[in-house]
Amino acid sequence: MSGWVVVAGLGPGKETLVTPEVTAAVDQATDIVGYIPYVARIAPREGLTLHASDNRVELDRACHALEMAAEGRRVVIVSSGDPGVFAMASALFEAYEAHPEFAEIEIRILPGITAMLAAAAAAGAPLGHDFCAINLSDNLKPFELVEHRLRHAARGDFAMAFYNPRSKSRPHQFTRVLEVLREECEPERLILFARAVSTPEQRINTVTLAEATPEMADMRTVVLVGNSTTRRVGPWVYTPRGVAP
Amino acid sequence: MSGWVVVAGLGPGKETLVTPEVTAAVDQATDIVGYIPYVARIAPREGLTLHASDNRVELDRACHALEMAAEGRRVVIVSSGDPGVFAMASALFEAYEAHPEFAEIEIRILPGITAMLAAAAAAGAPLGHDFCAINLSDNLKPFELVEHRLRHAARGDFAMAFYNPRSKSRPHQFTRVLEVLREECEPERLILFARAVSTPEQRINTVTLAEATPEMADMRTVVLVGNSTTRRVGPWVYTPRGVAP
Numbered sequence: 196m197s198g199w200v201v202v203a204g205l206g207p208g209k210e211t212l213v214t215p216e217v218t219a220a221v222d223q224a225t226d227i228v229g230y231i232p233y234v235a236r237i238a239p240r241e242g243l244t245l246h247a248s249d250n251r252v253e254l255d256r257a258c259h260a261l262e263m264a265a266e267g268r269r270v271v272i273v274s275s276g277d278p279g280v281f282a283m284a285s286a287l288f289e290a291y292e293a294h295p296e297f298a299e300i301e302i303r304i305l306p307g308i309t310a311m312l313a314a315a316a317a318a319g320a321p322l323g324h325d326f327c328a329i330n331l332s333d334n335l336k337p338f339e340l341v342e343h344r345l346r347h348a349a350r351g352d353f354a355m356a357f358y359n360p361r362s363k364s365r366p367h368q369f370t371r372v373l374e375v376l377r378e379e380c381e382p383e384r385l386i387l388f389a390r391a392v393s394t395p396e397q398r399i400n401t402v403t404l405a406e407a408t409p410e411m412a413d414m415r416t417v418v419l420v421g422n423s424t425t426r427r428v429g430p431w432v433y434t435p436r437g438v439a440p
Numbered sequence: 441m442s443g444w445v446v447v448a449g450l451g452p453g454k455e456t457l458v459t460p461e462v463t464a465a466v467d468q469a470t471d472i473v474g475y476i477p478y479v480a481r482i483a484p485r486e487g488l489t490l491h492a493s494d495n496r497v498e499l500d501r502a503c504h505a506l507e508m509a510a511e512g513r514r515v516v517i518v519s520s521g522d523p524g525v526f527a528m529a530s531a532l533f534e535a536y537e538a539h540p541e542f543a544e545i546e547i548r549i550l551p552g553i554t555a556m557l558a559a560a561a562a563a564g565a566p567l568g569h570d571f572c573a574i575n576l577s578d579n580l581k582p583f584e585l586v587e588h589r590l591r592h593a594a595r596g597d598f599a600m601a602f603y604n605p606r607s608k609s610r611p612h613q614f615t616r617v618l619e620v621l622r623e624e625c626e627p628e629r630l631i632l633f634a635r636a637v638s639t640p641e642q643r644i645n646t647v648t649l650a651e652a653t654p655e656m657a658d659m660r661t662v663v664l665v666g667n668s669t670t671r672r673v674g675p676w677v678y679t680p681r682g683v684a685p
Contacts, residue, residue: 206459209461210460211459211460211461211464212459212460212461212551213459213460214451214456214457214458214459214553215455215456215457215458215460216454216456216457219456253681277557277561278561278565279557279560279561279565279566279567279568280557280567280568281568281569281681284561284564284565284568284678285565285568285569285678285679285680285681286681287565288564288565288568288673288676288678289678289680289681291673291674291676292671292673298674302676304560304561304562304564304565305561306457306553306557306558306560306561307553308459308551308552308553309557312522312524312525312551312554313551315524315549315551316522316523316524316529316549316550316551317549319529319533319549320523320524320529320530320532320533320549321524322524322525323524323525323526323529323530323533324526324530324575325572325573325574325575325589326572326573327570327571327572327573327593327596327598328570328571328572328573329570330569330570334682335681335682335683336682336683337683340597340683343596343597344570344596344597344598346596347592347593347595347596347598348572348592348596348598350592351572351588351589351591351592351593351596352585352588352589353572353589353592353593426537428533428536428537429536429543431533431536431547433529433530433533433534434530435530435534436498436526436530436531436534436580437579437580437581438580438581438582438585
């Protein structure tokens with residue numbers, strides 16, 4: 196029995212952002228498991244079975260991967276970005292904890308380029324000082340906790356990155372996020388809407404908090420908010436490394 | 441004049457974590473600029489000049505890169521991890537802003553695998569929910585700001601990643617960081633000391649906040665602190681995706 200499960204980050208979209216470590220794991224796999232658009236990024240080949248599944252079935256997908264590994268298969272769960280940032284790694288460990296029969300299975304998590312860092316690189320260096328990453332979706336947590344964390348992030352003068360800012364099922368929440376930011380931050384604060392990062396459709400829209408509207412974000416957008424020192428220089432946005440004492 | 445400056449993230453150490461995009465930029469370069477141990481990772485070849493410099497000369501290094509690009513050279517500034525996370529990208533834009541004569545130079549920032557995400561992957565998924573990244577060094581900011589951000593991160597129940605936790609010149613500050621965490625968090629909170637991540641010397645030491653001592657960190661360590669729900673399962677540490685409402 197030489198099965199294993201790897202959770203691999205494919206990065207934000209561009210193939211030259213996939214690490215050689217991830218490419219090697221995919222090359223050794225017998226099975227690929229993941230959300231439909233991520234599995235679609237894997238080239239079919241003989242001996243490789245692709246198991247694409249819908250969104251919001253993360254635990255079922257993780258159990259399926261562990262079951263196949265227990266049968267001796269070499270399974271790669273593909274994630275967008277980095278698997279440890281609002282992606283499949285935590286779901287795998289939730290399934291692993293719930294099923295002690297899989298305790299001996301070999302697991303590896305392979306990091307990837309997460310969307311906020313690809314977006315930051317495309318824009319300049321807006322996360323160049325202390326920052327927070329917040330998942331705005333309330334699928335798995337109460338929205339009050341999102342708001343609580345937003346206020347602490349703003350009061351700590353962290354730069355921020357927001358994942359899953361907006362979806363059809365909860366269009367109103369990002370409106371509330373902008374309201375909270377306006378209560379906590381100055382109107383000149385820079386906010387970046389980075390859509391489809393690293394793909395041919397990439398678009399980065401930098402505005403002030405006063406100018407920001409909810410429609411600037413959708414589910415393919417990662418939103419970056421500067422800290423109080425974040426500035427523009429030419430076409431770039433960056434956060435200086437230092438703060439005067 | 442076809443010179444350019446690229447700031448490239450080499451990842452935390454393992455060569456299979458360097459993205460193909462970064463490898464291609466290095467292959468096209470005429471000059472490599474960076475801190476001594478990072479430049480040492482680049483294979484010498486004919487037509488490539490290596491400019492290794494000491495730590496704490498980031499602005500000089502950035503100016504040098506822009507000057508060479510203005511002369512038509514193709515310059516890669518190498519950073520460990522991701523260049524936008526406590527690394528050379530912000531320093532480059534500081535130099536760029538201070539020298540309007542370089543306004544027309546082509547600049548690209550190429551993301552990399554940052555230490556906290558490689559450490560998280562090696563440990564499981566401790567950053568699997570909302571988290572903060574904080575540079576504990578007070579080289580460029582007052583330590584009071586570090587303490588202020590620590591308290592907001594803890595009160596927001598963020599997981600945390602600490603870069604540059606400890607150096608010979610400031611051994612006492614990490615002691616203070618642990619004191620602040622003990623004031624804000626429960627003694628059972630998990631804390632991970634990840635040293636030399638992704639290299640053959642990698643070592644990950646997971647303890648509770650009550651057990652943590654300042655000597656567990658050095659300058660090659662990235663420290664991860666779980667949130668209030670972070671848990672162990674077998675050899676792994678992970679933060680569940682959800683929080684009960």
